[in-house]
Amino acid sequence: MTTLNHFGQPIGDALPDWQPRERPAPVQLDGLWCHLEPLSCERHSQDLFNAWHSIDDNRDWTYLAVDRPATQADCDVFISQQEKSQDPLFFAVIDNETQRAVGSVSLMRIDAVNGVAEIGWVNWSPLMKRTRFGTEAIYLLQRYLFNTLKYRRCEWKCHSLNEPSKLAAKRFGFEYEGMFRQAIINKGHNRDTCWYSLLDYEWPASKAAFDHWLSADNFSAQGQQKKRLEEFR
Numbered sequence: 001m002t003t004l005n006h007f008g009q010p011i012g013d014a015l016p017d018w019q020p021r022e023r024p025a026p027v028q029l030d031g032l033w034c035h036l037e038p039l040s041c042e043r044h045s046q047d048l049f050n051a052w053h054s055i056d057d058n059r060d061w062t063y064l065a066v067d068r069p070a071t072q073a074d075c076d077v078f079i080s081q082q083e084k085s086q087d088p089l090f091f092a093v094i095d096n097e098t099q100r101a102v103g104s105v106s107l108m109r110i111d112a113v114n115g116v117a118e119i120g121w122v123n124w125s126p127l128m129k130r131t132r133f134g135t136e137a138i139y140l141l142q143r144y145l146f147n148t149l150k151y152r153r154c155e156w157k158c159h160s161l162n163e164p165s166k167l168a169a170k171r172f173g174f175e176y177e178g179m180f181r182q183a184i185i186n187k188g189h190n191r192d193t194c195w196y197s198l199l200d201y202e203w204p205a206s207k208a209a210f211d212h213w214l215s216a217d218n219f220s221a222q223g224q225q226k227k228r229l230e231e232f233r
Contacts, residue, residue, distance in 0.1 A: 018115075020112050020113045020114075020115075021112045021115045021149050021150055021151055022112060022149055023110055023112045024089050024107045024110060024117060024144065024145070024149065026038035026089065026091075027144075029091070029140040029141070029143075029144055030140075031096070031136045031137075031139070031140050031214075032096075032132075032136065032214055032215075032216070033095075033096055033131075033132040033133060033136050033214070034093055034094055034095055034096055034102075034132070034133040034136050034137060035094050035096060035140070036091040036092065036093060036094070036105070036137060036140055036141070037091060037092055037094055038083075038090070038091060038092075039079060039082055039083050039090035039091055039092045039104055040079075040083055040092070041076055041079040041080040041083050043092070043101070044079060044092040044101040044104075045072070045075050045076050045079040045080075046072065047100045047101035047102070048075065048079065048092070048101050048102075048103075048104060048125070049069065049072050049075040051100075051101065051102050051103065051125035051126070051127045052068055052069070052075075052123075052125050052126075053068075054125060054126045054127055055126045060123075060124070060125070060126070062162075063158070063159045063161075063162045063165065063186070064121070064123065065186060065187070066078070082104070082106075082121075085106075087107075087108055087109070087110050088106035088107065088108035088120060088121055089106055089107045089108070089110070090104055090105070090106045090121065091104065091105055091106065091107075091137075091141075092104050093105060093124075093128065093133055093134075093137045095127075095133065102124075102125050102127040102128050102133060103123055103124040103125050103127075103128045103133065103134070103137070104121065104123045105119065105120075105121060105122050105123065105137055105138075105141065106119070106120050106121040107119060107120075107141060107145070108120040108121065109155070114152070114153075115149075115150070115151040115152035115153065115200075116151065116152065116153040116154075116155065117145055117151060117153075117154060117155070118154070118155035118156065118157060119138060119141050119142075119154065119155070119156055120156075120157065122138075122165070122168075131223075132214065132219070132223075134168075135171075135172070135210070135213065135214070135229065136210075136214055138168075138172050139172075139207075139210040139214065141154075142154055142172075142198065142203065142206070142207075142210075143207065146200055146203040146207075147203075147207075150200075151200065152199065152200045153197055153198070153199055153200070154174075154197065154198045154199075155195065155196065155197050156169045156172070156174045156195075156196040156197070156198075157193050157194065157195055157196070158193070158194055158196075159186065159191050159192070159193065159194075160179055160191070160192035160193065160194050161192075166194060169194075169196040170196075171229055171230060172198075172206075172229075173198050173202070173206035173209065173233065174196035174197060174198050175196060175197055175198065175202075176194065176195075176196055177195040177196060177197055178194075178195055179192050179193065179194050179195070180192065180193045180195065205233070206233070208232070209229060209232035209233045210229070210232075212227075212232040213225070213227070213228075213229040213232055
């Protein structure tokens with residue numbers, strides 16, 4: 001039922017018990033196959049440099065705001081800058097088997113008053129392709145936002161021409177909301193930005209799908225998935 005004010009105008013559902021939430025903190029988020037830990041130059045820069053340079057070109061950096069660090073020294077500077085940031089708040093993705101960093105990601109545009117945060121700076125290395133790590137890392141961030149911090153909304157934004165990111169958003173349960181035209185300039189080129197979101201009341205069903213997909217029963221001895229994540233939704 002639509003809520004009306006004393007003028008008879010619709011004003012949205014009442015939230016009488018809402019209180020501002022805590023801000024995300026630099027905590028460790030544990031998963032079955034990987035875990036996230038606060039990004040650290042000392043602990044992660046060497047591993048990330050090696051992971052990001054496990055292919056000869058920087059095609060995975062096309063849609064990021066920066067280019068791939070060319071040297072280890074450049075990577076140290078890059079990671080040190082991200083390590084100090086509170087928004088975006090950066091995490092390293094750690095392979096539980098090798099205990100090495102294989103990618104990084106952040107929570108950003110954090111709005112604790114309204115319970116909103118975006119998953120951004122998704123910087124997977126080639127070592128994460130065709131693994132469970134990328135999916136589980138996003139799951140761990142969503143679980144932290146919704147289950148632990150009790151946020152209302154999780155956002156995903158990407159370049160309108162970044163087809164893999166748009167497909168990933170849909171696969172991860174985000175709903176497309178629209179495109180912001182000429183939103184920013186990225187590396188000297190126009191960027192239209194696609195917006196996606198997942199809401200707190202949508203999370204339980206999405207979480208159940210993640211839990212089913214990530215379970216050991218869904219993978220063969222060779223690590224091949226038996227059912228796609230979309231089939232559990």
